[in-house]
Amino acid sequence: MRRMGIGLQLFTVRKDLAQDFTGTLRRVAELGYEGVEFAGYGGLPAEELNDLLQQLNLKAIGAHVSLANMKADLNKEMEYLHAIGARYLVCPHIADEDRQSPEAWQSLFDYFAEAGHQVKKKALQFAYHNHAFEFEMKVNDQFVFDAMYASVAPEALQVELDAGWVQYAGHDALQYIAKYAGRLPLLHLKDFKGVVNGHINTVELGEGDIDLPAVIQAGSDAGVEWIIVEQDRCENPPLESIAASYDWLKQNYLSKF
Structure with a gap:
């Protein structure tokens, strides 16, 4: 198995960031996470955030940038990513009306x-x-997911696969990871256990139904650069949840190296 970077999608700790952006990033670094994927920058100028990341020895993997913000000023978004040393600009979601x-x-x-x-x-x-x-609609006789990557050249569009959502949609995450090998630099690792109030019930790594070791192995085989922990909703305080997920990774992945 290859050694991949361990990152955190900061949406997971959004409430903590809203209260103390700098302190929360510091805690993420103290827990052992090597990189972060942003979902907003806490109002910090890029140069200030870059200095903070350097102090904390945290790598800026990239950022989730809304479609609206991309269309409003793509250059601004790219300039910010450059300034913090990030590489990936990721569209994270499409609104229902679009x-x-x-x-x-x-x-x-x-x-x-x-x-x-x-x-x-x-x-x-x-x-x-x-x-x-x-995975709910088809375009050109393919699920939207597959039609998207068939329509857009690999150099223009890479895959950030969320294995939890793939399984939640009723598909085999391992097959999808293998299918997009070489085009899949970022793998979102989440665990879930059923549905609560109509929402996917995301839980700490190792507490749900996903075969995480198999997902990680498949990601390694597919050339993934970063495993990115994401928990959409946390029953426990989010900082405790990401600590538990990192501990699971230490025991079940990082211990192999």
């Missing part, structure tokens, strides 16, 4: 191709993060 038909999706694919080439010209990489809805 994905009502195959035609709407095809229009998005066209935009992703254009935006992805612009991102590439700036020495960054564009990627897309899935949920479950990409």
